[in-house]
Amino acid sequence: MSEELNPFAIAQRQLDEAAATMGLSSSTHELLRWPMRELHVNLPVRMDDGTVRTFHGYRVQYNTARGPAKGGIRFHPNETIDTVRALAAWMTWKTAVLDLPLGGGKGGVVCDPKPLSQYELERLSRAYIRQIHSFLGPDIDVPAPDVYTNPQVMSWMLDEYETITGRHSAGVITGKPLPLGGSQGRAGATGLGIVVTIREALKMLGMNLQGTTASVQGFGNVGRSTVINFIKVLGGHVTHISCWDNDDRKAYTYSKKDGIDADFLLTITDPYGTIDKDAALQAGYTLDDGDAWLEAEVDVLIPAALENVITAQTADRIHSSVRILAEAANGPTTPDADATLNERGVYVIPDFLCNAGGVTVSYFEQVQNAYGYYWDEATVHERLDDKMSAAFRAVHEAVQGYGVNNRMGAYIVAVNRVVEACSLRGWI
Numbered sequence: 001m002s003e004e005l006n007p008f009a010i011a012q013r014q015l016d017e018a019a020a021t022m023g024l025s026s027s028t029h030e031l032l033r034w035p036m037r038e039l040h041v042n043l044p045v046r047m048d049d050g051t052v053r054t055f056h057g058y059r060v061q062y063n064t065a066r067g068p069a070k071g072g073i074r075f076h077p078n079e080t081i082d083t084v085r086a087l088a089a090w091m092t093w094k095t096a097v098l099d100l101p102l103g104g105g106k107g108g109v110v111c112d113p114k115p116l117s118q119y120e121l122e123r124l125s126r127a128y129i130r131q132i133h134s135f136l137g138p139d140i141d142v143p144a145p146d147v148y149t150n151p152q153v154m155s156w157m158l159d160e161y162e163t164i165t166g167r168h169s170a171g172v173i174t175g176k177p178l179p180l181g182g183s184q185g186r187a188g189a190t191g192l193g194i195v196v197t198i199r200e201a202l203k204m205l206g207m208n209l210q211g212t213t214a215s216v217q218g219f220g221n222v223g224r225s226t227v228i229n230f231i232k233v234l235g236g237h238v239t240h241i242s243c244w245d246n247d248d249r250k251a252y253t254y255s256k257k258d259g260i261d262a263d264f265l266l267t268i269t270d271p272y273g274t275i276d277k278d279a280a281l282q283a284g285y286t287l288d289d290g291d292a293w294l295e296a297e298v299d300v301l302i303p304a305a306l307e308n309v310i311t312a313q314t315a316d317r318i319h320s321s322v323r324i325l326a327e328a329a330n331g332p333t334t335p336d337a338d339a340t341l342n343e344r345g346v347y348v349i350p351d352f353l354c355n356a357g358g359v360t361v362s363y364f365e366q367v368q369n370a371y372g373y374y375w376d377e378a379t380v381h382e383r384l385d386d387k388m389s390a391a392f393r394a395v396h397e398a399v400q401g402y403g404v405n406n407r408m409g410a411y412i413v414a415v416n417r418v419v420e421a422c423s424l425r426g427w428i
């Protein structure tokens, strides 16, 4: 991976810019540039055919000054220590910008889970926890689902942890199914939070909420809940969705001029977020190249798949109609593309603010686990909206106060809070 597209180099570059704007001391800057702790693990897993395959995995605890490390676990063939470091750094800024009493962490296993059987996936999930369990706990480090992991994977991981420790410990992992201590509203929380930030941005720009149009990349956990909330809560139309096709090993964009029918598309989408091409064509959807979502004539562009999709090259292809870029995915925009978007006046909602709804409800889940008392969905949604709106306002105030763009505004709010905690602990 080139240094230009290395997500951790990008995360460090973003921090460097914030540190310069804030006038951080070099020792504070250095502390925040690197993870506090990282684990590299080997996972021998018995496959269904009797052979043993060794997988490689990571867990990074980036900064824990404000509370236990918090962050998801990815199962992805392209995972590297640097993607996990970057995501752990962004989790640190994400929990801080939302003012949650948590630090930042992330985990990853280098694997393609799709060809694995359910039994192989279960053994891999359990093997990962066996290797890192002594570094986990509700008051140490709390994982959650991310790309290609889900509530079932969290259930196996919780069970392995509780089997090893010999006690119930629901708060060690979030994104669990309801019968194991999950929270109402967790499944769609990231998407609802994204739509709350889009709503606030539309208000800020004096634009109509009803009838706003969007084009989305990704129809997995985040993409689908964003699309559903964009249509049902905001009253907007989603005209384009791009997703990966496993059979063809390439991405496609599915579109409908008057807006896609999310409920229908969900019936023809597999658990990994791949839409059935033939069924979509039969239902009258237009099929285009995977990048076509980027060129759509819409108000809001929502990358909700992987990092580095909006680069110096692709930013120029974004339609002039686009007023808002809502970064649902982590790290979708490179710094060079950021500069182009700023010049064009696109209102960027930075990733660690935009997609913080998931970790916010994960935090609510931990609170409910600690109390053993559970809230209804309306309460979860109301508290999520309050938290996301407050974070949006805090970032806006920093943008005004420092005269910076939204990403730097979010960094300034988050880094200030982490620095304060580090300082109180005597780390700086």
Ligand code: NAD
Residues within 6 Å of the ligand: 145, 146, 147, 148, 149, 190, 217, 218, 219, 220, 221, 222, 223, 242, 243, 244, 245, 251, 252, 272, 273, 274, 290, 304, 305, 306, 307, 328, 329, 330, 331, 355, 356, 358, 359
């Ligand atoms: P997922 O695996 O459930 O879905 C990924 C989607 O992206 C799938 O629809 C897949 O087909 C699509 N995709 C993959 N490669 C593509 C390509 N080249 N072109 C078009 N589409 C492509 O993952 P997810 O959990 O929805 O996560 C998506 C992003 O959101 C990641 O950056 C993740 O870190 C971030 N995120 C996830 C959560 C969460 O709660 N799951 C929370 C915050 C942020």
